[in-house]
Amino acid sequence: MSPSGATVDQSGALARAETVICCEELTKRYPGDVLAVDRLDLAVFPGEVFGLLGPNGAGKTTTAGMLTTRVIPTSGKAIVAGIDVVAHPALAKQVIGVVPQTNTLDRALTVWENLYFHGRFFGLNAKEARTAADESLETFRLTERTKAPVMALSGGMAQRLMAARAILHRPSVLFLDEPTAGLDPQSRIALWEILDSLRDRGPTIFLSTHNMEEADSQCDRVAIMDHGRILALDTPAGLKESVGADTIVTVAATGDLQELAQVLEAKVEGATKAQRVGTTLQLHVKGAPGVLPQVVNAAEHAGFVLSDLSVAEPSLETVFISLTGKELRE
């Protein structure tokens, strides 16, 4: 489903009228003067999968916390599905579902009971909750574990159960906070499949992640966040285009990388930018086939010894690097 708001610009009254999540100057300052989220403005449209991409400590979890009533903002406004979450948290909780970062399943209950009681908390009667729990276990392929204690679940299963729990009451907005952090690749793919299946059912999905592949493949729009601020916001394709290059060459070499950057920028055809990232150099190139020989020649001509060389298309990681000068990974 293509988000109805994707064609609407992010600012302006039209976008506002259609936002399902709306933050205005949302700020959280923790004791000790730690500014976790800094005057955040955000508009998420109905039905879209919205990604918040950033490194650990960027303020993603705090943002999700504020939107899900768990973190009290220092200032600013947060509206979810038309409800002011700060002023009316209990009302807002009716329409949101949360898949948290850590395992918060009720250990005193079985797998099935976790779903059943969640349904009861959200106003389903006994019969409805039973049916919902049964169906949900089937959908999430957990039926065999119905009576198991939740402690007996693997990490991937626990995550599936938490996802099942979060959507059991059919929330308007589903928040997933780093849902695949710490999961094995197989469980990660399983969770992505679940996200895919949810797209047609309608909840707006707010996904925070530091996994650029996840943001790229799952999200309709992605906001790149660092130090509590949003640095860029667009569709994954739009973000990658914004880099202004179609090829990214990563170079490892001996010698002064800063000097090498100048050399490559000047000598390689179509080079738009060269940037030092950690111990490597990233060269952005646009519309120039056969760039590798040029890089090798230019570098060797200037007396550098290349120890590694790789070529890739721009990724969200590239976008992050070009915005912050540092890598997304911790």
Added chain:
Amino acid sequence: MIPTDTPLDAVSTRCEFPQPARSTVRASWTAFRALLLRDLVVLRKTMGVFIPRTILQPFLLVFVFLYVFPKIGESVGGSGPAASEFAAILVAGVVGLSIMFQGIQAVALPMVQEFGYTKEIEDRVLAPLPIWLVAVGKVTAGAIQGLIAAVIVFPIAAVVHVQTIQINLTIHWPLLLTMLPLACVMCASLGLFFGTRFDPRQVPILFGVIILPMTFLGGTYYAWEALAPVKVFGWSWLQTVVLFNPLLYVTEGFRAALTETPHMPLYVIYPVMVGFSVLFLWFGIKGFRNRVLT
């Protein structure tokens, strides 16, 4: 603190989404009942632990004081009228004590764990009711457990003793039926207060430094009045100090409700217990909010 129906202006008119189907009050009430149901289901599942944990301490107390001591001729026991009066005092004290332990075991300890390691309370915190009501739900469930404990413990305490001891119990129903719920709510609130203020590493301190003196100086083994002779410079210091112990009012209250032995005036017991309940509940809810919200 009472949830009111959310006024219309709370809902931004510029958004067109399926709005919450239910008012906050209705949703909160449903969620509250479901939270209680969850706690009672967990209690049922853990009955095998609940029963021994609940009856063992009271049983051992009456067994040692009212059975073993009289048999081996220890002075506290004996077998005259004095022994019978002591027995009546102890039975009432033991019922009060078991309620207090429920407050700790049913509310405080699980909460310390949930906040400390497991974080499993999160899902209940995200249920559509105000945070304070989640805390009140915990207290209510704890109070129910206290009630069950009292009902189980009382007959045991009343029958375990040597034949030579006559326990003269007189049940004052109006007192018992008011004292029981009040004591249960106060002790569960105390549990909430402790549960939100201790982390798992501090549990030994909770037991060793707070609960232990509370139980020994909480009037379980003696009536408050009987402490008068413990004096320094003519001041009954112990009698004064123990007034700060909430358990004292519970045991004195049960003495009034279950026996004919002397006890503190009721016009002191009731207001103080209500006061302690409000105090613990207030600071307990405050602590709970601080733990679940940042």
